[in-house]
Amino acid sequence: MSHDPWVWISAILSLFIFSFLYRDNPFYKFAEHLLVGVSAGYYLNIYWYNGIYPNIVSHIIKEHNLLYIVPLFLGLLYFAIFIPKFSYFIRWPIAFLLGTASGFAIPAAFQARIMEQAKGTILFSPSSYNSPLAFINAVLIFIGVLTVLSYFFFSKEHKGGLKISSKIGIIFLMIGFGASFGYTVMARVSLLIGRLQFLLGTWLGLIKY
């Protein structure tokens, strides 16, 4: 059994969360509210040390770059929401973030989500020319991408060829969703195994690994 007080704290808090498997209870509620508070305090520090300070404050204090007063001013406008008469000023920082994020998103989405994916679908890897199985897989991926895209094409009624194509697209989508579901369940089970290893191994010392 561990003699480390931190291990005991972690173990007891983990048991508080697991107690929810029986039913909702005060121990679980305490742990849940503790998690919310600790996470909020954690992210407050992280955003200060990794966001506000290096990106705005240090430029003003250390480099005396007065240009950075503009984002500081825009950021402070968030608090206009607390003054009903001037609450509309909160739209200014939101407008800045929306504009820049949208502007950055256009070339990035085009490059990473469209061009690269289309390239990966159309251009076969050199290995597919030597192995018949790899060639079949490459053709299957090509057909899969086209049919899935046709399923999401709503500008024309799904009749005739488009209906057949979208039906094949559904097959690929269902296999994809099933695989994602299975993958997610396994990831959660892996987390559960990790917690049980911690409780039975690190804390109680019942299992060796």
Place this chain on the structure above:
Amino acid sequence: MLQRTIPLVIVFVMGILTTLQFYIPHPISQEFYRTTIDWMNGISSMAIILAIGSLIKHHWTKVSRGQNVVYSTTTLVSLAFMALIGFIGGIGQHSLFQKLFENVQIPLQATMFSLLAFFMASAAYRAFRAKTFEATLLLLAAFIVMIGMIPLGYYISPGISQFSQWILDVPNMAAKRGIMIGVGLGMISTSLKIILGIERNWLGG
């Protein structure tokens, strides 16, 4: 003017400038990119203060009304404690802040997510019924991927693990690519609508 026009002008100008800078490989354009990223990170980080303020207000109201006093006090005290520990002692690798993160926040979070294994299994049992061909495909794919990932699957037949990997690499990849291309087109059209002022829901009422 201050309420609608200026925010729309800010969105338009910043949207056009940040799109164009991607295609202009000039030092001025690169400097503009770096400065804008700094500003974006700084301004978006300041929104956390607003979020924390809202959380404090919510729990403070509950405490003052005498509802769930113990739990709301737990949230407020742990928030203040964690925040102060970080601001006073720093967030370095061997700091108390880091110890609290590793021994309180991570175990709580990991256990909370591991609970989902039970709830997903019970929800899947109740919701999944192989009534149609598509639903059967979904169930089969999930089952093969799950069994292919554990040693039992390999012991039954090495082919199960290979088939599971094939599902992930071929049909799953095709579906994900199709979705990704669709999402990319959606992102571009939504971004253009925001920049050009066609989409104005973000301005509120």
